[in-house]
Amino acid sequence: MKLQPLADRILVKRLAEETKTKGGIIIPDTAKEKPAEGEIVAVGPGRNAEDGTKIALEVKVGDRVLFGKYSGTEVKIEGEEYLIMREDDVLGIVQ
Amino acid sequence: MKLQPLADRILVKRLAEETKTKGGIIIPDTAKEKPAEGEIVAVGPGRNAEDGTKIALEVKVGDRVLFGKYSGTEVKIEGEEYLIMREDDVLGIVQ
Amino acid sequence: MKLQPLADRILVKRLAEETKTKGGIIIPDTAKEKPAEGEIVAVGPGRNAEDGTKIALEVKVGDRVLFGKYSGTEVKIEGEEYLIMREDDVLGIVQ
Amino acid sequence: MKLQPLADRILVKRLAEETKTKGGIIIPDTAKEKPAEGEIVAVGPGRNAEDGTKIALEVKVGDRVLFGKYSGTEVKIEGEEYLIMREDDVLGIVQ
Amino acid sequence: MKLQPLADRILVKRLAEETKTKGGIIIPDTAKEKPAEGEIVAVGPGRNAEDGTKIALEVKVGDRVLFGKYSGTEVKIEGEEYLIMREDDVLGIVQ
Amino acid sequence: MKLQPLADRILVKRLAEETKTKGGIIIPDTAKEKPAEGEIVAVGPGRNAEDGTKIALEVKVGDRVLFGKYSGTEVKIEGEEYLIMREDDVLGIVQ
Amino acid sequence: MKLQPLADRILVKRLAEETKTKGGIIIPDTAKEKPAEGEIVAVGPGRNAEDGTKIALEVKVGDRVLFGKYSGTEVKIEGEEYLIMREDDVLGIVQ
Numbered sequence A, B, C, D, E, F, G: 001m002k003l004q005p006l007a008d009r010i011l012v013k014r015l016a017e018e019t020k021t022k023g024g025i026i027i028p029d030t031a032k033e034k035p036a037e038g039e040i041v042a043v044g045p046g047r048n049a050e051d052g053t054k055i056a057l058e059v060k061v062g063d064r065v066l067f068g069k070y071s072g073t074e075v076k077i078e079g080e081e082y083l084i085m086r087e088d089d090v091l092g093i094v095q
Helices: none
Strands: A003-005 A008-014 A033-043 A065-067 A072-079 A080-086 A092-095 B003-005 B007-016 B035-043 B064-068 B073-078 B078-086 B090-094 C003-005 C011-015 C033-042 C063-070 C073-077 C080-086 C091-094 D004-005 D010-013 D035-043 D064-068 D074-076 D082-088 D090-094 E003-005 E010-012 E036-044 E062-068 E073-077 E081-085 E090-093 F003-005 F009-014 F033-043 F064-068 F073-077 F080-086 F090-095 G004-005 G011-015 G035-043 G064-068 G073-077 G082-087 G090-094
Touching: A003 A008, A003 A033, A003 A080, A008 B090, B003 B035, B003 B078, B003 D004, C003 C011, C003 C033, C003 C080, C003 G064, C011 D090, C011 F064, C033 E036, D004 D035, D004 D082, D010 E090, E003 E010, E003 E081, E010 F090, E081 G035, F003 F033, F003 F080, F009 G090, F033 G011, G004 G011, G004 G035, G004 G082
Parallel strands: none
Antiparallel strands: A003 B090, A008 A033, A008 A080, A033 A065, A065 A092, A072 A080, A092 G004, B003 C091, B007 B035, B007 B078, B035 B064, B064 B090, B073 B078, C003 D090, C011 C033, C011 C080, C033 C063, C063 C091, C073 C080, D004 E090, D010 D035, D010 D082, D035 D064, D064 D090, D074 D082, E003 F090, E010 E036, E010 E081, E036 E062, E062 E090, E073 E081, F003 G090, F009 F033, F009 F080, F033 F064, F064 F090, F073 F080, G011 G035, G011 G082, G035 G064, G064 G090, G073 G082
8 A cells, every 4th residue: 555646746754863864964953944854755747837748756766855844744654654745845865 | 416626626525534544544643734535526627728728637536535634625415525625735646 | 688707707696505405515514614506697708828819618607506605796787696706716516 | 188008908987886877787785895887988909928919808998897896096087087907807798 | 318228117207296287187186096197208128028039018208108106216317307117007198 | 256147147336326426317315215326247148038048138247227226135256345136126227 | 975956956065254255255244135155066957947848057066156145955964064055046156
């Protein structure tokens, strides 16, 4: 069982933000909004352009991404917590 | 008797949100807005693009979908409660 | 004598909302905004697309439609009350 | 001497709203915004589309129209009061 | 020496608004925003459409125009006061 | 050393606004926002249209321009103060 | 390890703003929002136009840029602080 996001939405598994992540990104502890890190587990088919064509996403399943701390909507699937957000909420891909 | 939604609207039968649903999705009990689950019972013919063509919906009758808890407008048809919402209010399809 | 709506506007005769309507739709009595039911008595020629072409309406004279309770502007024609609204205010067609 | 409206604007002579008009439209006396009735005395050449072409108006000089009570800007020409408004402020044509 | 307006801007010499103007327009003294009258002394080359082409102005130097009382920005050139405004602020041309 | 503005931005050297400028423009002393005068010292390559083409600027280096008093962002280059603003902030070219 | 920005975003290493920078730009100490200076260390593939094509960025890795003081989102990569922002936040390139 899985969840298929619509349009330009993606399903993200948030990574623990208390520790230094595998990717080596350390989230600074300041007053500004801080980005969070996660792994993409499902992607939508893409955004609909005005002329009806699909614009494919730049991100893909397996990408580790940074996104705004308060981006997306939380959902639990088979006991695991995920986030559904739009691709535009993704700041960058960790490589 | 039924209700035919216009444009990119869909008619959704909300599923009980107190229990673990058949699809296995458990809605987490947090302060953030939580998505609800439902089954699509009717879909509109699609959104009108700027050039007048129809952009068909991605969802179809029978799809089980997640949507924002406060999305849509309530309506009763022959004693049953439904929600009319836009396809864009749908976060993803449960598979 | 009649009133010809402009562009994507329609003229609607509101149906009594206190009782169960002929179409079998019962409006639930909740705190949320509730849709109202009416019959279309006149339609405009359609919305102007950016390139100047007309986009014809999906609804037609005689359709029974649901719309937001506070949609439209009231007007009296020969003693009868009507509502002028945009097609986008219509949630669905009762069939 | 006259006033030539620009783009999609029209010049309207408001009709007395206290009495039942010639067209038979009676404005209901409720708390909602009520439309007013007038006759078009001049029309602009049309709105400019994004590609520079003109989109001709649907209304023409002589049409009796309904419009929002607070639509338009008042102006006096040779002692007579008129309203300048956009065609989109017109709700419908009285026939 | 003169001022060349950019894009769809025009330079207007405001006419005295206390007296009945040559054009015969009398500004009514009500609480609503009242239009003012002026003569166009310079026009821009036109607005840039999305595809980069110019959309020429409808008004030209010498036109007497009505515009919203608070439209535009005041500027003095060689001791004379003018207004710089966008063509869209013009309500109509006095003929 | 210089600063190359991006897109439709320009770099402007503000002229003293206390005295009558060379161009003969006297800024009136009223409560309304008053335009300021400056000389363009650098221009960007132009705005990106929706289809990816560049829309060249109407102004060029050396033009004396009027702009809104609070337009732009201040920056110091080698001890001299400049303003970076968008071309749309320019009201007109002094000739 | 690095961070690949999405779409029209860029990754910027902020330069110390207390001293006169190498590029010779001195940030004035006024009440207005002051621009900051930085060096671009990574750029996204470009913004998606409405028709699905990419619009390449004007800036490139190595460019020294000015940007609004509060632009972008802070992130730490391997102990170093960076800013992720959109290209539109860049005011100009220091040359």
